[in-house]
Amino acid sequence: MVESTFWEEILNITLLSLKVSGTAVLIGALIGIPIGTFLGFRQFKGKRALMHFIDVMSRSLINTFMGLPPVLVGLIVYLLFTSSGPLGWLGLLYTPTAMIITQLIMVVPIIIGVTMSAVGSVEKTVRERALALGATEAQAAWLVLREARMGVLTSIIAAFGAAISEVGGIMITGGNIRWWTRTLTTAIVVETELGNFTMALTLGAILLSISFAINLALTIVQVKGAGR
Amino acid sequence: MPIIEVQNLFKEYSGRQVLKDVSFTVNNGEIFVLIGPNGAGKSTLLRILDLLEEPTSGRVLFNGQLVDYSSRASKNKVALRRRIGMVFQRTVLFNMSVFDNVAYPLKVRGESEHIIGQKVKEALELVRLSGFEHKNALALSGGEAQRVSIAQALVAEPELLLLDEPTANLDPRNVSIIEEILFRVNSERKTTIIMTTHNMLQAENLAHRIAIINGGRIEAVGTFQEVFGKPAESVRNFARLDNVFYGFSRITTEGTSIIDIDEGLQIEAAFRKIGNVVVHIPPEDIIMSTQPLLSSARNMFEGRIVQISDMGHIVKLKVNVGAVKAFTVQITKKSFREMQLTLDSKVFIAFKASSVQTI
Numbered sequence: 001m002v003e004s005t006f007w008e009e010i011l012n013i014t015l016l017s018l019k020v021s022g023t024a025v026l027i028g029a030l031i032g033i034p035i036g037t038f039l040g041f042r043q044f045k046g047k048r049a050l051m052h053f054i055d056v057m058s059r060s061l062i063n064t065f066m067g068l069p070p071v072l073v074g075l076i077v078y079l080l081f082t083s084s085g086p087l088g089w090l091g092l093l094y095t096p097t098a099m100i101i102t103q104l105i106m107v108v109p110i111i112i113g114v115t116m117s118a119v120g121s122v123e124k125t126v127r128e129r130a131l132a133l134g135a136t137e138a139q140a141a142w143l144v145l146r147e148a149r150m151g152v153l154t155s156i157i158a159a160f161g162a163a164i165s166e167v168g169g170i171m172i173t174g175g176n177i178r179w180w181t182r183t184l185t186t187a188i189v190v191e192t193e194l195g196n197f198t199m200a201l202t203l204g205a206i207l208l209s210i211s212f213a214i215n216l217a218l219t220i221v222q223v224k225g226a227g228r
Numbered sequence: 229m230p231i232i233e234v235q236n237l238f239k240e241y242s243g244r245q246v247l248k249d250v251s252f253t254v255n256n257g258e259i260f261v262l263i264g265p266n267g268a269g270k271s272t273l274l275r276i277l278d279l280l281e282e283p284t285s286g287r288v289l290f291n292g293q294l295v296d297y298s299s300r301a302s303k304n305k306v307a308l309r310r311r312i313g314m315v316f317q318r319t320v321l322f323n324m325s326v327f328d329n330v331a332y333p334l335k336v337r338g339e340s341e342h343i344i345g346q347k348v349k350e351a352l353e354l355v356r357l358s359g360f361e362h363k364n365a366l367a368l369s370g371g372e373a374q375r376v377s378i379a380q381a382l383v384a385e386p387e388l389l390l391l392d393e394p395t396a397n398l399d400p401r402n403v404s405i406i407e408e409i410l411f412r413v414n415s416e417r418k419t420t421i422i423m424t425t426h427n428m429l430q431a432e433n434l435a436h437r438i439a440i441i442n443g444g445r446i447e448a449v450g451t452f453q454e455v456f457g458k459p460a461e462s463v464r465n466f467a468r469l470d471n472v473f474y475g476f477s478r479i480t481t482e483g484t485s486i487i488d489i490d491e492g493l494q495i496e497a498a499f500r501k502i503g504n505v506v507v508h509i510p511p512e513d514i515i516m517s518t519q520p521l522l523s524s525a526r527n528m529f530e531g532r533i534v535q536i537s538d539m540g541h542i543v544k545l546k547v548n549v550g551a552v553k554a555f556t557v558q559i560t561k562k563s564f565r566e567m568q569l570t571l572d573s574k575v576f577i578a579f580k581a582s583s584v585q586t587i
Contacts (some may be wrong), residue, residue: 125318125320126320126322128280128316128320129316129320129322130332130336131280131306131309132278132280132309132314132316132381133314133332133333133336133380133381133384134306134309134310134333134336134337134384135306135332135336136306136336137302139336143322143332146322147322147323
């Protein structure tokens with residue numbers, strides 16, 4: 001009986017981790033890929049001083065946000081959703097939704113940044129070649145995105161890797177409530193503090209396995225993509 | 229009837245004049261070859277003709293119609309580009325199969341699958357790459373990749389084909405395949421071709437007319453013989469030799485000639501000539517040193533070794549002078565060892581004015 005609860009709880013924790021980080025990355029990709037693609041296109045910049053200024057500022061901001069400390073994100077989300085905060089009336093604090101929002105704020109800059117540089121690295125040559133072959137600007141842009149697909153995929157994997165291993169942010173906004181908002185990383189923290197090293201190490205092994213599976217999939221896709 | 233008329237074209241990049249008052253006409257069905265050193269403005273000129281860049285001033289007429297370069301005319305630009313095929317100097321292929329690469333220009337034009345299948349097959353036959361359909365384009369050799377990009381440019385049967393040094397850095401076999409493709413396309417489909425090259429032999433073999441472009445200006449236009457004032461055969465033997473340069477020659481007050489072979493790079497020769505010349509300096513006449521020499525040699529340049537070829541008891545070295553001009557120098561292996569030369573060594577090369585032969 002005790003055994004079964006142990007594994008049940010582990011399953012619950014693992015699934016919640018996957019759900020929170022997976023949802024955050026999915027929504028993050030829907031927001032980040034279009035923005036990253038847009039910023040990666042150089043045709044918009046350099047011509048006018050204002051465009052150049054916006055370009056420099058947005059790049060610097062994105063790079064800063066890519067390295068944003070999760071704890072700080074957690075704190076800000078907490079202050080927004082706490083009962084006396086501006087969004088407190090939503091009652092989202094200490095829910096998986098709050099955790100998803102926290103991770104979303106973390107992963108969007110990562111997806112934008114990596115997509116932007118992937119698109120930027122092929123944009124000039126591929127766009128020009130496509131135009132020279134008779135493509136419209138829209139057709140050329142689509143081809144650029146297609147050629148940058150490996151980089152876009154990398155951005156998603158990098159974002160998921162960061163999200164699944166993140167602890168500080170979701171600890172604050174999720175509250176690490178058993179059977180409700182406890183994820184692999186927050187559980188490891190609490191189990192270690194309680195001296196339950198078996199549980200902590202099991203969770204750690206699962207976390208590592210998920211990371212490995214994701215990277216394995218990425219490598220296979222990359223090898224296929226390069227050598228097809 | 230002219231297909232292209234270029235009138236008083238100027239192009240400026242952040243204050244630097246790349247094209248200066250360029251005017252010429254290309255007739256329908258012609259192979260027109262632009263010859264000139266790197267940085268002469270050849271690529272920029274082709275990019276303007278393909279509407280990838282707009283001129284600072286001047287006009288281009290395509291089949292008698294004025295080309296609108298303004299950003300308002302983007303629809304017209306696409307329509308016009310679809311009548312022109314372009315091959316870049318640096319091959320850009322997409323990360324997909326050879327078939328999909330060649331099919332791309334037809335797909336963006338909304339052609340049916342049936343037509344695409346048929347035309348891609350024909351284009352691949354033309355560039356002698358039948359059977360390569362399912363290979364990934366990024367896995368091809370340099371010569372094969374360049375031929376795929378020629379197939380891309382030709383698959384939609386353009387009226388005008390632009391090629392920017394299509395055979396630079398390719399092995400002789402691929403060069404001759406490409407020359408044959410261009411000859412066939414021109415004679416069978418009557419496609420007009422404008423191409424740039426460094427290779428004099430290629431210009432002489434393919435071109436109906438040539439233009440010499442140097443420092444952003446067109447210096448001469450005409451048949452090979454008209455431009456160089458010589459039967460082509462006399463140039464032929466030297467075309468693939470090392471140290472062949474062309475430029476404008478003028479006579480100095482001392483009775484020698486100064487030839488501008490590149491911007492800022494001048495060779496002094498013992499002959500007296502005015503006009504465009506092709507000159508040759510035998511590699512064995514060039515003296516190489518690690519320090520500047522005080523000598524009677526009228527020509528001395530500082531350069532860097534960019535290539536070393538061991539030919540047995542002699543060593544052939546390629547020395548870059550300035551950004552682009554490469555001289556081939558031949559020295560004995562013994563001197564090579566004693567001077568302790570390596571790649572990227574700074575060296576001085578010197579040769580007498582009388583070693584500069586006109587071809």
